[in-house]
Amino acid sequence: MIEAHGLTKHYERVTAVDDLTLRVGRGEILALLGPNGAGKTTTTRMLAGILRPNAGGARVAGFDILTETEMVRAAVGVLTEQHGLYSRMRCGEYLDFFGALYGLTPVQRRARAQNLLSALKLEVDSDAWLAEFSKGMRQRLALVRALMHSPGVLLLDEPTSALDPESARVVRDLLRAMRAEGCTIMVCTHNLSEAEELADRIAIIRRGRLIAEGTAAELRMRMLGPAVFELRLAREHEDLLTALEGLAEVVDRTPARIRYRAADPGSANPEILRRVMERGGKVVELREVTPTLESVYLQAVAEEGAPPPAGEAK
Amino acid sequence: MSAAVNALPLRIRVSRLGALVKREMRDQLRDWRVVIPMVILTLFFPILMNFAARVVINYVNQYGGQVIAEAVFPFLLMIVGFFPTSVGLVIALESFVGEKERYSLEPLLATPLSDVELFLGKVLASVITPLCAAALGISAYLAGMFFSAGWFPPLELLVQILILTVAHAVCMVSAAVVISAQTNSVRAANLLASFVIVPFALLMQGESMIMFYRMYNELWWVIGGVSLLAVIFIRIGLRQFRREELLSREVEELRFDRMGSYFWRCFSGGARTPLAWYRLAVAPAFRRILTAVPWTAIALFLGVVIGVVLADRFPLPVSMLRTREYKQEFLDSLQALGFFTPGGAWMIFSHNAQAIFLAFVLGAISLGIMGLVVLMLPIGVISFATVTMARAGTPAWLFVLGFVLPHGIVEIPAMLISGAAILRVGNCLLSKPEGRSLGQIWLQALADWLCVMLGVVLPMFLLAAILETWVTPLAAAKVLGW
Structure with missing residues (x-):
């Protein structure tokens, strides 16, 4: 030890x-x-x-x-x-x-x-x-x-x-x-x-x-915040953003794909799926996008905005 | 648990030391840079010396110079023993810093080997191989001389040469291992090796003179001195060796500004006024040199004894010493020298200051020993003069009272203090490092010396010079009844 x-x-x-x-x-x-x-x-x-x-x-x-x-x-x-x-x-x-x-x-x-x-x-x-x-x-x-x-x-x-x-x-x-x-x-x-x-x-x-x-x-x-999820649809959908309102924060989007960060994915993800399907969206995939350790490391050692030492963070 | 560490069975420590020595020696014997010079010095050199000895015999015998031949044989014996041991210097210089350059040092430092085991292991490994080569060389030379010239040294001389060879090797190697442990590159270690080579070259010259003059009894004193040096060097090595230092120094840089700043901190003690300087710098420096005072006193006493012995051995004719007949010449010559004038006082003061500076320089490069020898000289001269004058009819106490005490009461304590400060500069490396580098230890000792010189010794010398100029001649005249 x-x-x-x-x-x-x-x-x-x-x-x-x-x-x-x-x-x-x-x-x-x-x-x-x-x-x-x-x-x-x-x-x-x-x-x-x-x-x-x-x-x-x-x-x-x-x-x-x-x-x-x-x-x-x-x-x-x-x-x-x-x-x-x-x-x-x-x-x-x-x-x-x-x-x-x-x-x-x-x-x-x-x-x-x-x-x-x-x-x-x-x-x-x-x-x-x-x-x-x-x-x-x-x-x-x-x-x-x-x-x-x-x-x-x-x-x-x-x-x-x-x-x-x-x-x-x-x-x-x-x-x-x-x-x-x-x-x-x-x-x-x-x-x-x-x-x-x-x-x-x-x-x-x-x-x-x-x-x-x-x-x-x-x-x-601790470094990158709540998990990021990616939702992919079969084709473009105009109304997609409204399906996430009040449930998640959009990180990135294209016409047929959206990435969002949900504080409570257990309750947010089923609701988002329900809303998308209600609006006629055809879901191909919903998955968690795991950030690499490299992102964590680079964030940690970055000169600016580095988080406080672990003891304080806890 | 520390006790448990200390209580580690000696058998285990010896076994670890043995493993280290064995590895190092194996490494040496696989290195052509070590093996080739060793073979040449072991086999070829004794043959060459045999040849040289025979040439000398043939030459000097033409002129009846058998005595010279008898002096040359033992001298060559010493040289044959010394040369292979010099290879030990090269091995030792590489011992730590070479491993550091090859990155093999850290795994070694990570093992349970203690600092003492590491240091002794490196010293032993660097000494054993060259000593074996020296023994072989000496044997080859002796065999050659016996069969070609029928010469074999007296047993005592052979023992002397063997001890001297071992002492030379241990001295050089332990000093070189200290250098190797304190430097950061083999190049730097090789450059610093001149601090070993030059004193040893001088020592060898002195020993050669002794051998040529066939002063074999005096050779025991040299053997004693060199053996003492070997012990001192090993002690310095054990004191100063810290595995931590081997990895801490990444850059070898001579920074005069840092050195100057450290020296100034030690010298000034942070004081802003002369009075504060005495309190913050001079007094602590004085306390630090106190431990060296008894040793200096012993050295000065030895000076007295040597003066007495020499006065007995080389007596001056009594007719020269009837001082009572020389009253006028004495006073005239003193006046001619500037006595009774400020110029005379300055001359005495500057003479003493120069002598002290010379003692410091010599002491700094000889572990303090030569510095003390310089201080012993005037004391020896005084005791020589005292005994000689007593023989001429002036009682010793009267001579001391008239010629020595009036100024000596100040000057002799000043010599004692300056001798102690010089001794501290000379052997400061024997002290515990306590987190300081070798350079810092030396700078501290140098600052202590300067503090004591400027704050105590030179003022005392000035007072002594004034007394010697105006008071001593009158006191001398008075006690001699002039």
């Missing part, structure tokens, strides 16, 4: 993370989104016990990041943005080295490495030189490294950025399996569809501050 309160980190000239409060429960995946330079990497580094915050604190896997940093590092698996493998090492040596640093016995190291390589479908000889690995292989090996010690908390920076779609799905499946086993996972990513597909909750930060947090549906509601 991750519980951060008021995390703040200043560098010489900038405040990278500013009073950040986050909570990721056991068996939960949180996607941390934000533009470049928003403070995602600094947040990850602080939670991993690599950087010390200037203010605030956090408990990660039950350990305090200020006073129990060694324990935090032992309990956390970190996938850094740059994989930074040692090119003059062989695959087996590399995993054995990191396993040893985490205190695993040689037998445990071999078994764990084999299991993870197989789970991530990285079928390579343990004598293979890392310098000869492709980008995707390096990324998967870096993930194996992060998982070698069966961490209770995973902090992943762009875990699928260099992977082909099939490999990315393998990684996502593995992360879901780990979540099911109770692992707490925080993923920093720019891949919004992946965030939506994988994460239980999404947090958006900008200039080091948390500006939105919740499930994808909650964020849509």
